Amino acid sequence: MQIIDLSKTIQYNPNDPFFMKVKIKHKAHKSAKWLIRYLGLPFNLFPKNFIGWADDTIKKMGVHSTTHLDAPWHYAPTCEGKPAKTIDQIPLEWCFGEGVVIDMKHKADFEAITVEDIEEFLNKEKIELQKGMIVLIKTGRDKHMGTKKFFTHGTGMSAAATEWLIKKGIKVMGIDQWGWDLPLPYLVEEAKKSNNSELFWEAHLVGIDYEYCHMEQLTNLDALPYSGFKVAAFPLKIKGGSAAPARVVAMIE
Incomplete structure (x- = not known):
């Protein structure tokens, strides 16, 4: 079976009208380290190859802003x-x-x-x-x-x-x-x-x-x-x- 994507990529576009602009904040893997430390896990107990997890926040997106x-x-x-x-x-x-x-x-x-x-x-x-x-x-x-x-x-x-x-x-x-x-x-x-x-x-x-x-x-x-x-x-x-x-x-x- 062939699956064809008919959806627009959700991303910031400077040419969009102000009322439909999308803003997404991308957080690097290392930013999670301090959250995990805050939750109580000492740095020395982090898994050896664990950098942290990536995360993203949609700062602004109207429900009509994309597909x-x-x-x-x-x-x-x-x-x-x-x-x-x-x-x-x-x-x-x-x-x-x-x-x-x-x-x-x-x-x-x-x-x-x-x-x-x-x-x-x-x-x-x-x-x-x-x-x-x-x-x-x-x-x-x-x-x-x-x-x-x-x-x-x-x-x-x-x-x-x-x-x-x-x-x-x-x-x-x-x-x-x-x-x-x-x-x-x-x-x-x-x-x-x-x-x-x-x-x-x-x-x-x-x-x-x-x-x-x-x-x-x-x-x-x-x-x-x-x-x-x-x-x-x-x-x-x-x-x-x-x-x-x-x-x-x-x-x-």
Whole structure:
């Protein structure tokens, strides 16, 4: 079985917006010596070849800062008229299943992905969506990871296309760019230009009426076929979390 990593490396990146910067402190092996001494073990009783243990501390990392799974709670406090699920309440069955890649690399920056785009691709490739599949939207914008364009450029899912996937029985879907919607700075400017209060974050807000999760900041989708693989996308179990980092992988037999 071949396992393909679809997750972004968690590391400090100076080009990330301030609200998603990651800071990790790496502690050398020798730093543990004094902790062990504090616990009561004399230096002369340390094992001969024992230098100490390495350790690391995540000083800062938002749950949306890297490859992650958004819970319905992220979109709104209620979903389908009930309290929205937080990340620790997501059924694990949603997070493992047959995968499908929908190739939208041809979509221009700031051009939303439509129902017609998805239907055209699926018909062309003779792929039929089944309930419980995990759908991965390939935009190719993971090429911007580590640059300032990652936050400001890309395509994005329309509300209609998101709702269409949910109604096909898709509970978990994902994308290989910064966010699920069109880029936030673009949406802000367009909403102000058009005076349209329904424009901003429209795809996310589908989650108020329909329960679903999506993944953001996937990478390496070019390494996958369009179908014939499984996806595992298990998030960290953060109590009450709106999202959680996930090690997302694809498995090809």
